[in-house]
Amino acid sequence: MESKRQQKFAGVIQKDLAEIFQREGMSFLPNTLVTITKVRVTPDLAIARIFLSFFNNQNTSLALNTVKAHANEIRYKLGSRIKNQVRIVPQLEFFVDDTNEYVERMDKIFDKISKEPRQPDTEE
Structure with a gap:
């Protein structure tokens, strides 16, 4: 469970990183x-784990590696924005958020299940 302080700090980081990207x-x-x-954000506010979603990009692992390669530059730009607040x-730390892919995969499974003929319930 995140504290209010962690949630507030995460919100500031999310907003400023969104503008940077x-x-x-x-x-x-x-x-x-x-x-x-x-x-x-960790309880000591020293590490921020950022979950990214990439649109209009086929190779998400390459995109994530590119972002990781520029992590120091992104951190510097973030620092110049939030230096008076922290x-x-x-x-x-950057990660791929694959929630959309998971939802699509589950939808396909549910569609497949709903198209299968129902078996009659047997009562004994």
Whole structure:
């Protein structure tokens, strides 16, 4: 369970990182829309785990590796934005948020199940 402080800090990071990716993300991920779906912060506020979703991109692992390669640059830009609000700028860890893929996969399974003929209930 996250504290209010962690949730507030995660919200600030999510908002500022979204602006960074929107304005400057095209330089290292051209033609890709990056969405920050979730940010989780450790209790000491030293590490932020950022979950990303990539649209208009076929290879999410390559996109994630590209973002990880630019993590120091992204952290620097984040630090220049939030320097007056925090004591330390957290280390950034990036992950792919595959919730949409999971939902699509589950929908396909449920569609397949609903198209199968129902077996009559046998009561004994």
